[in-house]
Amino acid sequence: MNVQKIGLIIVFLVSATSNAYAYIDPGTGSVVTTAIIGFFAAAAYTCRKYFYKAVDLFKPRAKGDKSN
Amino acid sequence: MTDAVGDGSLIPDRGSFRDRNNRVYDDGKQIIRGVSAEALANWRALASESFFQELLDEGKVVATEQLERPIAPTDEWAGYLSHERIPFVTYPYEWSFGMLRDAALLQLELVERAFHAGWSMKDATAYNIQWIGSRPVFIDIPSFTPYRAGEPWVGYRQFCMQFLYPLMLQAYKGVDFQPFLRADLEGVDPLLASRLLSGSTRLRKGVLTHVYLHAKMQARYAGSELDEAKSLTENSGKQVSKSRKMHHSEAMVLGTIQGLKRLVNRLQPAQVRTTWGSYDTDHSYGDASFETKKSFVERAVSSARRHLVWDLGCNTGTFSEICARHSDYVLSVDGDAKAIERLYQAQKTKVGTNICPAIMNLANISPGQGWNGEERKAFDRRSRPNLVLCLALIHHIVISANIPLGAFLSWLRKLDSEVVLELVTLDDDMSKMLLRNRENQYGELTEAGFEAAISKMFRIVSSEPLKGGHRKLYHLVPV
Numbered sequence: 017m018n019v020q021k022i023g024l025i026i027v028f029l030v031s032a033t034s035n036a037y038a039y040i041d042p043g044t045g046s047v048v049t050t051a052i053i054g055f056f057a058a059a060a061y062t063c064r065k066y067f068y069k070a071v072d073l074f075k076p077r078a079k080g081d082k083s084n
Numbered sequence: 085m086t087d088a089v090g091d092g093s094l095i096p097d098r099g100s101f102r103d104r105n106n107r108v109y110d111d112g113k114q115i116i117r118g119v120s121a122e123a124l125a126n127w128r129a130l131a132s133e134s135f136f137q138e139l140l141d142e143g144k145v146v147a148t149e150q151l152e153r154p155i156a157p158t159d160e161w162a163g164y165l166s167h168e169r170i171p172f173v174t175y176p177y178e179w180s181f182g183m184l185r186d187a188a189l190l191q192l193e194l195v196e197r198a199f200h201a202g203w204s205m206k207d208a209t210a211y212n213i214q215w216i217g218s219r220p221v222f223i224d225i226p227s228f229t230p231y232r233a234g235e236p237w238v239g240y241r242q243f244c245m246q247f248l249y250p251l252m253l254q255a256y257k258g259v260d261f262q263p264f265l266r267a268d269l270e271g272v273d274p275l276l277a278s279r280l281l282s283g284s285t286r287l288r289k290g291v292l293t294h295v296y297l298h299a300k301m302q303a304r305y306a307g308s309e310l311d312e313a314k315s316l317t318e319n320s321g322k323q324v325s326k327s328r329k330m331h332h333s334e335a336m337v338l339g340t341i342q343g344l345k346r347l348v349n350r351l352q353p354a355q356v357r358t359t360w361g362s363y364d365t366d367h368s369y370g371d372a373s374f375e376t377k378k379s380f381v382e383r384a385v386s387s388a389r390r391h392l393v394w395d396l397g398c399n400t401g402t403f404s405e406i407c408a409r410h411s412d413y414v415l416s417v418d419g420d421a422k423a424i425e426r427l428y429q430a431q432k433t434k435v436g437t438n439i440c441p442a443i444m445n446l447a448n449i450s451p452g453q454g455w456n457g458e459e460r461k462a463f464d465r466r467s468r469p470n471l472v473l474c475l476a477l478i479h480h481i482v483i484s485a486n487i488p489l490g491a492f493l494s495w496l497r498k499l500d501s502e503v504v505l506e507l508v509t510l511d512d513d514m515s516k517m518l519l520r521n522r523e524n525q526y527g528e529l530t531e532a533g534f535e536a537a538i539s540k541m542f543r544i545v546s547s548e549p550l551k552g553g554h555r556k557l558y559h560l561v562p563v
Contacts, residue, residue, distance in 0.1 A: 039103045039206065044309075045274075045302030046241035050340055051330055052301075053293050054236070057339025 098458035099211070106226045107161075115169050116151070118161030123226045127165060130228050135201040143216075144190060146170070146223045165225065168216075171413040171440070172392065172467050175460055176210040176246065177266035178442040178450060180425040181254050181353040183220070184261070186432070187213040188247035190220045192345045195237060199338060204231040208239030210246040210271075211460075215440045217413075218431035236332040237341065244294055245271030248344070251351050252281055252295070256288045258354035260421060262443060269454050274299040290347040353425070368514060373551050377506070378406060380548050381473070384504045384559040386410045390470035394501075396446055397477035401427040404439050407473065413438050415469070419445040446477070447485035464499065471502045476555075479508040482526055483518040489528045489537055497541040503560040507534050512554040531556055 094109035094116060101107060105123040109116045119127060127150065130136050139145040147168035176184060187210060195205045205227045212224040249272040250261030257280065264272050272280075278299035281291050316322055369377065381403050385393065390411045395404040398416035400423050407414045416439055418424050424441045431437045444450060449463040474496070481487045496503055508515055510529050519526075528537060534556075535544070542560035549556050 039105070042236065042238040043241045043302060044305040045300075046244075046298065047236050047330055048301045048305065049294075049298040050236045050240045051332060051336070052297065053343070054332055054336030054340045057343045058333055058335035059339075061335050061339035061342065 098456070099454065099460060101455075103207075103226060108167075115167040117165045117167060117225070119163050119165060119226060121162040124163035126229060127163070127225065129230065130203070130225070133201055133203070135197050135203075136228070139194065139197065139222075143219060144194065144222060145225070146214075146221050148225050167223065167225075170214045170216065170221070170223065171438075172415045173214060173461070174415075174440065174442045175265075175450065176250075177262045178444055178463075179262075180421055180428050180441065180443060181251065181261075182425050182428050182432070183215070183441070184210070184247065185251055185348060185351060187220045188243070188251065188348050189345065190222060191239075191243065191247065192341055192348065194222055195239065196338065196341045196345070198228055199231060199237075199334070199341065202231050203228050204235065204237065205229070205239055208237075208243035208246070210265075217437040217440055218428055218434070219437075233334075234331045235337075236330065237337050240340070241274075241298075242271070243344070244277075244298060245273060247271075248290070248294060248348065249274075249277040249281075251348065252277070252288075252291065254353050255351040256281060256285050256291070256354075262421070266450065266453075269460060274302050289350060294344075294347075369551065376548065377475070377550060377557065378403070380546075380557045380559075381475070381504060382406050382410075384502075384546070385471065385473075390502075392467060392469045393471045393473065394469040395473040395475075397474060397480070398427065398441075399423050401430070401439060401441070403473055403475055407471075408437070408439050411438070411471070413440070416441045417444050417446065419443065447481060447487055464495075469499060469501045471504065472496060472499060473504050475504070475506040476508055476514070478505065479512070479515045479518060479529065482529055483515060483522075489526075489534070493537055493541055497562055500562055502562070503542065503558075505558045505560060506550070507531065507556045507558065509554055509556075512551065 094111050097108040097110060099108075105120045107118050109118065131150070136145070140147065148165050151164040151166050176187070179187070190213060191208055191210075195208070198205055206229050207224075207227055209224075212222060212227060213220050214223050215221065246265070250265055253259045253261050253264065253272070259280070261272075274295065277295050281288075281295050286292055286296055312325060316324065385407050386409075391413065393407045393411045393414045395401070395407060395414060395416045398404050398418050399420070401416050404414050404416040404427070416424070416427055418427075418441075421443050424443045427439070427441045431439050431441065444463060450460070452458055452460065452462040452465060454460045478489070478492065481492050482489050496505075508529075509531060510516075510519070510524070510526065515529065527533065531553075538544075538558075538560065541563065543563050545559040545561055547556055547558045
């Protein structure tokens, strides 16, 4: 399976609604590229977000800090 | 809000027309932006956002206020904003690697902070970033638009073409990006970038995705658009297909922007040794001559406070620093990208520096280009300097570039500014080096020849011999 096919599958998975209108043409190929890159970036972003949340849970709290 | 102070004669900026929602004008006192009803509503909402106020306070966005009253006779806009004036406009093809990288990081920071606050940016052109001294400032306020759920960041392609690919060319291939940006104001196309960043460079960070994949996708959809165009014959009964719908989640957009930030942060210029990259330590003067030269320049530039000084052939900016102490603003220009990069890196850490570096071959200055040859102004048609420094430059112009002395002096005279010039005669070792492999056809490059050439254009205020009489410093005023 080549890169284009993988890309098209991801695009299919994330495609739904919403048009992007701007005075510059973002370019269909570029929008598809951002969808593919964004798919992986979103996964990494979400992982990072939960990783830092998990790290925060195990951080020692300052004395007197009774917040949950 | 403030009252308009202009006299009503607004001169439209020739480079501000692409986005029909607004246009920039100059009334000679203020920079004014007319905005449509939609852009005005956006501005009002934006001005109340804390993230935007923080950007203004941090000096990352140009100081902007809404004008209270319309400005007669131009009342075609729903409202008007006034902006802080940029002391001298420069373009991305005049920036060093570090300048373009810092401008790219500012663009990404703005779009990320906007996105966190429910806003987006509708473009990502490098021309929206200017410099106040060595500090990048975003100038195009109507770029900020409310974020609509599901939208991609539409500036992605423009960001790649005008920031990312030029930086990658320099970092991964050691190729100067400035000629590419000067040749095509849209930037480096993904297909061209993919061809240039080929072979093993494909394995470098970000190339496979942002360049190769991007180019492949562009070619694929360009092919299908061509097929569609061919099928839309008069009798086919077919209609133009609708825009492709594609949902981008917030995590996708933010993840992409943050990934680009990490990528751009890691890019470093390939190391190349250049002639003047270490001028501050490698110049040809003895200590006494160098001190004489510095004292002469200091006396000339401190004789009055000038608004704008150009230091042409500034190298790493030793004399720009002297000018900066006595002037409002100094534009430091040199053709050596490494020297300008050193100057920029030294200046960017200084708070409130008034030195703006720029790369330019003075024998081939930036021309007027873009639409009607006016969208991007020629270097000598932007702002008139009050004083021009040309130290140890003239032998490069006359001998290396073969520009006749009279032609160069006429160009200087047209600037209608005071000039501090260092004449480097044919007897100087640096001239001899330049003449080593060429016929000497530069007889005018003597003290007598120079003074005869300037006699009808400039008056000599003061002069001082240097390096045993092989060089001479002049402070000139136009006549």
